[in-house]
Amino acid sequence: xxxxxxxxxxxxxxxxxxxxxxxxxxxxxxxxxxxxxxxxxxxxxxxxxxxxxxxxxxxxxxxxxxxxxxxxxxxxxxxxxxxxxxxxxxxxxxxxxxxxxxxxxxxxxxxxxxxxxxxxxxxxxxxxxxxxxxxxxxxxxxxxxxxxxxxxxxxxxxxxxxxxxxxxxxxxxxxxxxxxxxxxxxxxxxxxxxxxxxxxxxxxxxxxxxxxxxxxxxxxxxxxxxxxxxxxxxxxxxxxxxxxxxxxxxxxxxxxxxxxxxxxxx
Amino acid sequence: xxxxxxxxxxxxxxxxxxxxxxxxxxxxxxxxxxxxxxxxxxxxxxxxxxxxxxxxxxxxxxxxxxxxxxxxxxxxxxxxxxxxxxxxxxxxxxxxxxxxxxxxxxxxxxxxxxxxxxxxxxxxxxxxxxxxxxxxxxxxxxxxxxxxxxxxxxxxxxxxxxxxxxxxxxxxxxxxxxxxxxxxxxxxxxxxxxxxxxxxxxxxxxxxxxxxxxxxxxxxxxxxxxxxxxxxxxxxxxxxxxxxxxxxxxxxxxxxxxxxxxxxxxxxxxxxxxxxxxxxxxxxxxxx
Numbered sequence: 350x351x352x353x354x355x356x357x358x359x360x361x362x363x364x365x366x367x368x369x370x371x372x373x374x375x376x377x378x379x380x381x382x383x384x385x386x387x388x389x390x391x392x393x394x395x396x397x398x399x400x401x402x403x404x405x406x407x408x409x410x411x412x413x414x415x416x417x418x419x420x421x422x423x424x425x426x427x428x429x430x431x432x433x434x435x436x437x438x439x440x441x442x443x444x445x446x447x448x449x450x451x452x453x454x455x456x457x458x459x460x461x462x463x464x465x466x467x468x469x470x471x472x473x474x475x476x477x478x479x480x481x482x483x484x485x486x487x488x489x490x491x492x493x494x495x496x497x498x499x500x501x502x503x504x505x506x507x508x509x510x511x512x513x514x515x516x517x518x519x520x521x522x523x524x525x526x527x528x529x530x531x532x533x534x535x536x537x538x539x540x541x542x543x544x545x546x547x548x549x550x551x552x553x554x555x556x557x558x559x560x561x562x563x564x565x566x567x568x569x570x571x572x573x574x575x576x577x578x579x580x581x582x583x584x585x586x587x588x589x590x591x592x593x594x595x596x597x598x599x600x601x602x603x604x605x606x607x608x609x610x611x612x613x614x615x
Numbered sequence: 616x617x618x619x620x621x622x623x624x625x626x627x628x629x630x631x632x633x634x635x636x637x638x639x640x641x642x643x644x645x646x647x648x649x650x651x652x653x654x655x656x657x658x659x660x661x662x663x664x665x666x667x668x669x670x671x672x673x674x675x676x677x678x679x680x681x682x683x684x685x686x687x688x689x690x691x692x693x694x695x696x697x698x699x700x701x702x703x704x705x706x707x708x709x710x711x712x713x714x715x716x717x718x719x720x721x722x723x724x725x726x727x728x729x730x731x732x733x734x735x736x737x738x739x740x741x742x743x744x745x746x747x748x749x750x751x752x753x754x755x756x757x758x759x760x761x762x763x764x765x766x767x768x769x770x771x772x773x774x775x776x777x778x779x780x781x782x783x784x785x786x787x788x789x790x791x792x793x794x795x796x797x798x799x800x801x802x803x804x805x806x807x808x809x810x811x812x813x814x815x816x817x818x819x820x821x822x823x824x825x826x827x828x829x830x831x832x833x834x835x836x837x838x839x840x841x842x843x844x845x846x847x848x849x850x851x852x853x854x855x856x857x858x859x860x861x862x863x864x865x866x867x868x869x870x871x872x873x874x875x876x877x878x879x880x881x882x883x884x885x886x887x888x889x890x891x892x893x894x895x896x897x898x899x900x901x902x903x
Contacts, residue, residue, distance in 0.1 A: 414734045418888035439736035440630035448727040452648070454655040459648075466644020467735035467742075468630035469637025478629065515630035 364392045365428040367519045367551030368413065373422035375408055381574055382408040386422070388569045388579035390553055392518075395545055397562050397582070398555040400571035400602050406555040407447060409571070410523045413553070414444050426519060440468065443512030447523040447555075449504055453497040457488065457507055460496060461514060468515040482510035486540070502533030509537070513544075520544075522554045526561065534561070557602075559595045568594075570601040577601040632736040641737050642745040649749035652719075663712065663757050664764070667704035671765060675700050687828050689860040701770045702856035703825025705758045705780075709788045710848060712754030714816050717795030720746075721802050733886070740883045747796060747879070751788035758784055776859040783858035787851035790871050793878035794847075800885030823849040847874040 366389040375383040383405045390396040400406050411417045413424055415431050415438070423430055429437040451460050458479060465475040483489040486506040496504060505525055512520060522541070526534040538561050544550055554561070562568070568582040578585045578601050582594055591597040631637050653660065675697040690699075723729035732742055762770075762777065772780075798811055822842045824832075829849070833840040843849050847870060854867035 414730075415888050416730060416733055436632050436736045436738075439734060440628050440632060442734070444730075444734055446727055446730055450727040450731050452652070452728060455648070455651055459651060463644050463648045464731065466640050466647075467732065467737070469632050469634075469640050469737070470629055471636070471640065474629060516628045517630070518628060 366390060366425070367392045367394075367427060368396075368553060369423075369425045369428075370409075370413075371423050371425075373409075373412060373419060373424060375405075375412060375417065375420050383412075383574045386571075386574075386576050388576055390519075390551055390567060392427070392551050393545070393549045394567050395542070395552045395554060395563070396567040396569055398553055398569045398571060399557065399559075399562070399598055400555075401557055403573075404571040404602065405574040406571060407523060408574075410444075410446075410521055410555060413521060414442060415439060440515070441518045442521060443515065443517035443519070444521045445505070445508045445512050445523065445525045447525075447527060449508070451496045451504060451508060451511075454495065456493050456495055457483070457499075458492045460507065461511055464511045464514055470515060478514050478516075482513050485513070486510045500533075502529050502536070505529060505533070505537060509540070518550060520550055520552045522552060522556075524555055524557070526556070526558065534558075559598055562594050564594060568597075570598070572602050630736055638737065638741065641735065641741070642748070645732070645742070645745040646749040646752060649746070649753055653753045659715070660757070663708060663715075663754075664761055666711065667707050667761050668764060670700065670704055670707070671697055671768060671770070687830065689857045689862050689864075695769070697765075697768065698770050698772075699828070700826055701762075701765055701772075702859060703823070703852050704765075705761065705784065705855055706787060706823075706825055706848060706852040707820060708758050708761060709751075709754050709784065709791050709851070710816060710820060712750065712757060713788065713791035713793075713795035714798075714811060715795075716747075716750035716754075716792055717799040717802075717811070720796065720799035724799075739887055743796060743883055743886055744879070747789065747792045750792050750795075751785060754788050754792075755781070755784055772859040773861065775861055779861045780855060780858040783854045786868070786871050786875065787855055790847060790851060790875040790878060793875055793882055796882040797878050797885060800882060819846060819848040822846050823852055825849075825852045847871065850874075 369389040370386055373383055373386040374381070386405075386409065388396075398406055398409070408417070412419055413426075413431065415435055419432055423432065425431065426438040426441050429441070431438045452463070455463070461479045461482070462475055465478065470478065479492075480489065483492060486509055488503065488506050488510065491499065491503065491507075496507065499507065509525070520541075526537055529537070541552060541554070542563070545552055556562070562582065564582050564586070566582050567580065568578070568585050569576060570578040570585065578588065578597075582597070585601070586592070586594065586597045589597045589600050591600060632641075675695075679696040720729060723732075732746065733739065735742055759777075794815075798815065802811065822839065823846050824843060825848070829840060829843055832843055850864075850867040850870040853864050854871055857864040857867070
């Protein structure tokens with residue numbers, strides 16, 4: 350498959366991009382995980398980061414959240430370079446990681462209060478925001494319950510509430526619905542979309558579950574550490590000559606070797 | 616989930632990682648979390664006390680007649696063996712606690728909890744120092760509970776010694792906690808922690824002045840004596856021992872302070888995203 354050009358690599362208008370990733374490469378020792386990654390997410394939009402397991406999604410999230418240092422290239426959050434202005438960049442980000450990061454032995458309130466402290470929120474702000482975000486995710490009655498007693502879907506809601514606690518402008522979601530039942534997944538997907546519509550938050554959402562994608566979203570197609578297409582999904586589908594997102598995903602994200610094997614099957 | 620009432624968009628996030636107030640709030644939050652985690656792990660608290668108490672009640676009682684201590688500073692008279700090893704046992708609590716903290720950091724990194732700390736907008740060095748102080752505060756509480764029990768066993772340093780020893784315990788705790796933090800950045804997986812037990816904790820503890828005075832070791836083996844002299848834990852124990860009697864052992868102070876700076880600097884570098892080891896390892900919990 351030939352490498353596709355980026356479709357609308359950077360947003361127009363005066364508002365800075367929620368994320369601008371330019372020329373980012375990363376490797377673990379000699380093993381390259383990301384190769385010259387370029388894309389941007391317009392403010393107030395949902396961008397789906399699509400790729401198979403091992404495509405480099407989590408590595409990219411680790412670079413955006415500054416868990417890893419950038420080896421090559423640059424990443425900016427609302428015009429704040431993550432390497433040069435990490436504080437300004439990180440205070441604008443809320444993150445839900447793929448693996449659960451709540452402390453199971455602490456209560457919902459204690460987990461949220463800890464996160465609020467890590468963002469320097471005052472006592473009054475913490476109290477007010479915990480009430481607000483738990484109301485938003487309909488978990489206010491579980492305030493004093495230990496996280497261990499919650500279901501998988503409820504834990505995810507608390508993690509989303511935690512990510513929203515400091516009122517970030519960009520939400521990073523690393524496969525937040527993995528391991529959840531259909532009802533919980535649908536609930537979380539609908540919630541995130543309402544959040545974007547009502548609060549204007551920007552979202553970068555890593556997933557390989559196509560049913561979570563809306564054709565009106567933006568998309569970043571990642572295959573083996575390489576961005577094969579980036580821009581509005583409609584434009585990506587047109588460019589790839591496909592009628593559905595799933596077809597575009599199969600064409601742009603599946604491993605070449607696998608496609609070749611399948612094409613030779615009787 | 617509901618978002619029926621449209622909320623006003625906030626152009627700036629609430630997060631404010633600037634100024635003394637937010638910095639103190641951040642440190643307080645980390646301290647409270649460490650304390651809550653400790654309170655929820657009663658087994659950890661009990662085992663941290665049982666270990667030195669077994670040494671005090673059984674080992675020291677058994678070896679009292681075998682190991683003569685003689686009169687060595689800071690002691691002005693002959694002391695019971697239990698009295699001699701108590702500073703070493705206080706150091707043992709700090710040593711194991713420092714390594715326990717290291718273990719929890721490796722565990723948190725594997726389970727993902729560590730990420731919630733590292734994505735905070737506060738400077739990475741500040742987050743690590745706060746976590747270190749929180750761990751030391753918890754271990755100091757353990758030491759004082761141990762000293763309280765030891766008092767009933769007849770180990771009774773001068774009353775002011777309990778206050779005078781606090782800065783020494785704090786500094787020793789910082790050194791051992793920093794070492795643990797540095798080791799946690801090097802350990803790739805939780806399973807490798809057993810190696811730390813065998814290659815760091817036990818050699819550090821036994822090749823020191825915690826259990827026997829250095830002159831005794833020198834008589835037994837000049838090589839072992841040199842190893843003990845090169846062991847920073849020896850100086851931590853001596854700093855604590857002299858502080859119990861209101862004295863400052865300057866050499867120990869300098870060595871412990873110097874080692875704390877070196878270990879902590881190493882840990883901060885190792886956890887620094889632009890210079891450290893973290894980005895050379897694939898993220899735990901992720902697929903790529």
